[in-house]
Amino acid sequence: MDSEDNVDKGFQQRKGDSILNCASSGIVTNSIYEKVPGIGMSSQSMFKSTNEVDPFYGSGWDSIVSLNPSGNFGGSSVVAQNEFANSHYSVVLENQTVNFPSESGLVDMVPKIPSFGSGSYSEMVSSFRMPECGPITESGCHPNYARSNIGGVERALTNIADAREHCQNSEDGILGVSPNGKRKRKASMGASTKNVEVEHQKDPSGDTSEFPKEDDDKKQKFEQNVGANLRNKQAVKQAKDNSMTAEPSKENYIHVRAKRGHATNSHSLAERVRRERISERMRLLQELVPGCNKITGKAVMLDEIINYVQSLQQQVEFLSMKLATVNPELDADIERILSKDILQFRSNNPATHGIGSGLSSPHPFMGFSPGTFPGVPGSNPPYHPLPQTLWNNDLQSILQMGFDANPPGSNLGPNGLSKMEL
Amino acid sequence: MTTLIMPSNHNSIKTRFTYRFARSLKKLNKNRPASQSMKETYRRYHMIRVASYASMASAVGPKRAWSRAVLWKIRNRTLHRTLMKKSRIHALRTRKVSGNPNDLRKLVPGGEGMDFSRLLNETAHYIKCLRTQVQIMKNIVDHCSN
Numbered sequence: 001m002d003s004e005d006n007v008d009k010g011f012q013q014r015k016g017d018s019i020l021n022c023a024s025s026g027i028v029t030n031s032i033y034e035k036v037p038g039i040g041m042s043s044q045s046m047f048k049s050t051n052e053v054d055p056f057y058g059s060g061w062d063s064i065v066s067l068n069p070s071g072n073f074g075g076s077s078v079v080a081q082n083e084f085a086n087s088h089y090s091v092v093l094e095n096q097t098v099n100f101p102s103e104s105g106l107v108d109m110v111p112k113i114p115s116f117g118s119g120s121y122s123e124m125v126s127s128f129r130m131p132e133c134g135p136i137t138e139s140g141c142h143p144n145y146a147r148s149n150i151g152g153v154e155r156a157l158t159n160i161a162d163a164r165e166h167c168q169n170s171e172d173g174i175l176g177v178s179p180n181g182k183r184k185r186k187a188s189m190g191a192s193t194k195n196v197e198v199e200h201q202k203d204p205s206g207d208t209s210e211f212p213k214e215d216d217d218k219k220q221k222f223e224q225n226v227g228a229n230l231r232n233k234q235a236v237k238q239a240k241d242n243s244m245t246a247e248p249s250k251e252n253y254i255h256v257r258a259k260r261g262h263a264t265n266s267h268s269l270a271e272r273v274r275r276e277r278i279s280e281r282m283r284l285l286q287e288l289v290p291g292c293n294k295i296t297g298k299a300v301m302l303d304e305i306i307n308y309v310q311s312l313q314q315q316v317e318f319l320s321m322k323l324a325t326v327n328p329e330l331d332a333d334i335e336r337i338l339s340k341d342i343l344q345f346r347s348n349n350p351a352t353h354g355i356g357s358g359l360s361s362p363h364p365f366m367g368f369s370p371g372t373f374p375g376v377p378g379s380n381p382p383y384h385p386l387p388q389t390l391w392n393n394d395l396q397s398i399l400q401m402g403f404d405a406n407p408p409g410s411n412l413g414p415n416g417l418s419k420m421e422l
Numbered sequence: 423m424t425t426l427i428m429p430s431n432h433n434s435i436k437t438r439f440t441y442r443f444a445r446s447l448k449k450l451n452k453n454r455p456a457s458q459s460m461k462e463t464y465r466r467y468h469m470i471r472v473a474s475y476a477s478m479a480s481a482v483g484p485k486r487a488w489s490r491a492v493l494w495k496i497r498n499r500t501l502h503r504t505l506m507k508k509s510r511i512h513a514l515r516t517r518k519v520s521g522n523p524n525d526l527r528k529l530v531p532g533g534e535g536m537d538f539s540r541l542l543n544e545t546a547h548y549i550k551c552l553r554t555q556v557q558i559m560k561n562i563v564d565h566c567s568n
Binding site: 274277278281282284285288289302305306308309310312313315316317319320321322323324325326 | 447467526
């Protein structure tokens with residue numbers, strides 16, 4: 001879906017900026033992981049291969065370093081990261097063509113990284129995977145997200161900025177902590193593959209002080225890993241937490257700090273992460289489903305979503321019924337005319353939402369008896385009872401929605417409706 | 423509907439779906455008899471609907487759980503046809519509006535065996551693709567009836 005590509009290209013700048021803030025070289029190689037899906041293999045299989053192959057790493061380095069787009073950041077590696085991010089992101093999107101896949105694809109990459117535990121370099125890379133996820137996931141959901149989640153992205157940016165300072169301070173600490181990370185990673189691999197681990201975030205304190213703290217954190221992390229079984233939105237979690245971001249450390253766990261006054265039980269933390277993730281997605285869905293902006297509440301929102309999906313499915317059935325009856329003259333030039341229609345549709349209906357377009361389809365038929373299609377050449381076959389009941393059942397619901405959509409007291413509207421309004 | 427409007431992407435889900443659906447429509451209409459009994463119409467309606475879902479699912483690819491579920495269902499149609507039909511008709515007749523996640527699970531193909539957050543994810547993608555599907559089919563219908 002091209003629009004998403006275009007839209008997300010606009011976001012790549014933001015993502016690139018946020019990532020460039022972290023001036024560690026590890027971030028650059030993160031882009032390798034992201035570029036990998038663009039090479040045409042599935043992200044997951046690619047990750048499995050990269051897990052075994054170290055040379056790939058080195059080659060990736062060369063290619064990254066050779067890239068040198070303009071930028072006001074120090075370090076060619078960082079700049080190359082920007083380029084990579086741009087190229088890869090659009091490729092990822094093109095492969096998947098919708099926002100959600102890219103987001104889940106990107107985040108699905110993360111659990112594979114833990115097994116790449118060969119050397120501190122990899123840990124650095126995988127650790128820096130985290131902050132990148134934040135802006136990526138944010139921007140990945142951009143078209144639906146933008147209006148309501150700019151704050152989230154900005155939070156991600158500020159978190160990355162914090163991470164940057166900490167990165168520069170504790171780069172040695174990362175390398176030093178690597179053995180612990182390796183050990184922990186192997187343990188976590190025993191957990192479910194969809195392990196979004198939640199761990200307590202460390203303070204950006206001195207390097208050495210991290211070591212003893214880490215062990216405790218890791219034990220707790222491990223419990224949370226097994227218990228939580230979270231999967232996605234790691235970086236969003238990280239971005240949204242108002243705790244300090246301490247550099248995305250050696251593992252790709254979610255760093256969740258127990259907020260002041262909240263329960264610090266590992267289970268409740270995981271539960272909180274899960275809840276927030278669910279509410280995140282509900283918000284996304286809220287933007288997809290038209291007319292749900294004022295709804296607050298999961299149950300009502302779920303109702304609306306279910307209604308919407310049902311109405312869409314019934315529209316498909318209705319249209320396929322219509323196609324079954326209409327004599328198709330479209331053999332030769334269907335492609336050409338269809339692609340033209342798509343463009344025209346875009347220009348004709350700049351502001352229609354899903355329900356709006358759904359309304360427009362039944363509206364022309366409302367003046368006619370439900371038994372016939374207007375304009376059907378030849379004889380009008382009677383409506384099959386199945387779609388007819390659908391039509392009748394949904395006619396009321398669609399009419400209801402039409403009434404709600406009309407501003408109260410307006411005298412406009414289709415002829416048939418105005419009477420009923422009065 | 424900013425996400426589904428695309429000027430000229432030659433490999434988007436939308437164009438892939440359009441081509442596949444058009445192909446299947448051509449195939450379906452090739453064998454169309456001159457006279458249309460109601461039963462014929464119903465059968466054609468059924469095939470067209472399946473074709474549209476299959477085209478969309480194959481255009482999406484195996485990356486999405488719901489598309490995989492749709493394709494799997496269609497491939498195993500002969501085994502499950504009667505069962506599905508009966509349960510579907512029954513579900514249609516007794517359809518109520520309730521906000522359970524179970525209802526959403528039934529609506530979104532493949533939604534039975536996933537946790538809630540993933541279900542929401544799949545639902546969002548499914549909604550987008552359904553919208554594309556409806557839009558394209560509407561275009562076809564408009565083009566045919568003009």
